[in-house]
Amino acid sequence: MCPYAGKSKILFGSKSKALRFIAWNAEEITASHGYCPTRAYYCSGCGGWHVTSKEKYRSSRWELSHSIFEPDPLCRITAGIACMQQMLYNGEYAHCYAALQKTTGIYLNLPEKVRNDKQGKESKRMLLSIAERLSMEMATEAA
Ligand SMILES: [Zn+2]
Numbered sequence: 826m827c828p829y830a831g832k833s834k835i836l837f838g839s840k841s842k843a844l845r846f847i848a849w850n851a852e853e854i855t856a857s858h859g860y861c862p863t864r865a866y867y868c869s870g871c872g873g874w875h876v877t878s879k880e881k882y883r884s885s886r887w888e889l890s891h892s893i894f895e896p897d898p899l900c901r902i903t904a905g906i907a908c909m910q911q912m913l914y915n916g917e918y919a920h921c922y923a924a925l926q927k928t929t930g931i932y933l934n935l936p937e938k939v940r941n942d943k944q945g946k947e948s949k950r951m952l953l954s955i956a957e958r959l960s961m962e963m964a965t966e967a968a
Contacts, residue, residue: 828870836873840865843874844903845944848951851910863911898931899939902948905931909955918963925956 827834837843843865854861862876895901905928912921929952932940939945 827868827875829868830875834868834871834875836868836871836875837865838873840867840874841897841900841903843876844900844907847876848903848906848910849947851907855910855914861910861914863907898935899944899948902928902931902952906948906951906955909959913955913958913962916962918959918966921955921959922963925952925959928952929956 826832827836835846837846847862847865851861860878862878865874865876867873868875895904905924909921909924909928912918912924932945932948932952935945940949
């Protein structure tokens, strides 16, 4: 039970864990709820991180521009993936494409060791799945 939200909220030990939760579950959550969490925030009431979708009027582009300030590149990629999920959902395909180029660039610049560890591989899988969905959506739109 979160004292600030006044309801039970999932608590994450770190921002990157919260962002990973968003990135890996966005598709499923969106399918069942029609929306999904887009950002992580620190809750001093619980001493950890929560995720929220309460940014209805803030563009997912804004979140992406903030993801570039994540100091850890894997964290930036994860934040980027979360934004791209939202962009796909919003039908912002051109922005999603630009974000994908940028995020893939960050991924390719990671040291090989990082690219091949568990989180690196998962990031790659997510980037490929977004690329696949995006090209499908864009093809449908062009038809
Ligand atoms: Zn809390």
